[in-house]
Amino acid sequence: MRPTVHDIAERAGVSLATVDRVLNGRPNVRGVTRARVEAAIADLGYVRDVAAANLAKGRVYSFAFILPAGDNPFMRTLEAEVRGIERQVSADRIRVGISVVPPFDAGRLADAIDAAVAAGVSGIAAVAVEDDAVVAAIDRAKAAGIAFVTLVSDIAQSARDHFAGVDNMAAGRTAGSLMARFLGDRPGPVAVLAGSMRLRDHRERLEGFAARLGAGRVLLPVLEGQDDPARAQALVGDILKRTPDLAGLYSLGAGNAGLVRALAEAGGEALVVIAHELTPETRAGLSSGLIAAVLNQDAGHEVRSAVRVLKARADGVPLHAAQERIRIDIFVNDNLPPEAGQSGADVSSVPE
Amino acid sequence: MRPTVHDIAERAGVSLATVDRVLNGRPNVRGVTRARVEAAIADLGYVRDVAAANLAKGRVYSFAFILPAGDNPFMRTLEAEVRGIERQVSADRIRVGISVVPPFDAGRLADAIDAAVAAGVSGIAAVAVEDDAVVAAIDRAKAAGIAFVTLVSDIAQSARDHFAGVDNMAAGRTAGSLMARFLGDRPGPVAVLAGSMRLRDHRERLEGFAARLGAGRVLLPVLEGQDDPARAQALVGDILKRTPDLAGLYSLGAGNAGLVRALAEAGGEALVVIAHELTPETRAGLSSGLIAAVLNQDAGHEVRSAVRVLKARADGVPLHAAQERIRIDIFVNDNLPPEAGQSGADVSSVPE
DNA sequence: CAATTTTTGATTTACGTACATCAAAAACTG
């Protein structure tokens, strides 16, 4: 069926050894011969059998995922997805390691990247923090021939191969136009709860949101909750008290456990709330009607996409860009995916 | 690293040949011996190296996709995705064939299934038509040990292994609650444009929609456009003329090219329109503001999921149910994925 | 217990590729 190295050798009129030299870029092949072999490869449409090659090489892909510590539920979901994917891809000779570093600590992140490089991994995926030290570490990794994917949060000016995450400006715009549609003609100002305006993701979401909210709508000064549930609860409780005619609230960061508690206490019915990331807390908010919509980036997709891209880079194989695009999911109470069971419980085994 | 058949043989104190007999269910192994080998397998946590096994077997998976003909854009997208996935999985020794049968023709569909079985494929994915002949054909395929996945449209009472598609009742509910939120207090009745009430998918979507629309809202009698753009255009144009106070319109089937034309002609601003499936037509409707939201099932996900499930079944390997769930996507003008280029143009090649 | 059947072991080949070794041939030196 598919052509093999033997077919190439025959077609090019050379030995197997020479084909091997050409295929694997080994020295001591004349230009003419190399051209003949390459022509045969092109003619026959040969593609290397990666499975057989890996078997022969005894190759084991080793990928490092570097994630921030802390109680941000989304990050913990991400970590769970990374752990979950490990068994799934072990069949493909892929090993996935995780290192957890303090959040927003560029120095420690850069160190973790360097450590992974030193450990000899063939690919790294990391939740990036915008910082020169991190950019330098990424560039060092790339210079060492290691594939690099930024996860969730990007640094476009670095040498990373790929970004596995969403367009946060578009996410903000989506939230803004949904908010505008949900509010309709209803009067009243809109509040925004963010983690910190020093985070690029949060700034971008806010910018997109404001652009789509509509000129006639008053946008209150941004509340910064540091992604901390307790602070978020205090801030939201306070603004609800002080702004009786508040029409909408956009929570573009984390700490939504506090948001939901504050909403439940206030018992405001008419308030339109839009939040980010589908977590147990926001899911509960959707179910109880306290939250109108949740924008989400699928952590599982991001992790799987990162692994696919890292593997493709390591194999030197092209990848389907379209499949690797991470979508901005909109969830309302009626299109919620079923709650994920405990890891391992969601495997259906085969009867026969 | 990972244990091999040699390790099992050593651990169980038997020869390689006996391990092979146990692993592949060959005869002539005493119960005691078989138990010893199985204990060793369990102890060591051995899992067969599928890549190596397939290499040795020279196995080629052959899957058949059976799709309806016609100009339904979603089905054509589905076909394009199937063709697109072919190269992608050829590296995994998977070959994917497509047969196109007349739409809604149960007899021809059943014949196509039987033909695929006769051709010796190891798995079949088909857009099912609810019919006893089809159920019987699926059951024959399963009896022949062939994996079967229903695609987009399910027949739950058949012996199929899996359904790769969305929960249409939930999709209808989602459309209903979005419609209710978008309309707010605005008065006026809501119309529904369906393909045919004989289709289960369409009935389910309507049922879910009506359930979430709210008691105070008048739902006009369903318009049946037979998924035909010309008919849809006529029906929508007519109802817009006859119902000046129409507040909302839910298009739950195909033929949306006609819907968009009728909307553009009428130029109604306030009308809230929700449609299904992201096609060039509905995308244009979103961009121009004629359509407020589009519910979508990702054809690419469905095809890839079907292939994964078929392969897992053929390998006798468990699969991650959570990953195979097809989501109900909500698209508004701001979270539209970039338009897919021509097939083949969306591959980014690797520099090195 | 001899004859027969079943079970087990030992060994080999194959899949498609990677990689190493050694000899032979060809191409360059001076």
Added chain:
DNA sequence: CAGTTTTTGATGTACGTAAATCAAAAATTG
């Protein structure tokens, strides 16, 4: 043209599994 270097061929082993063969050992039968 002898000597040197480069290029090429021939061959073997390995990866982890499948599958086949034949002999040896064990169990079962009458």
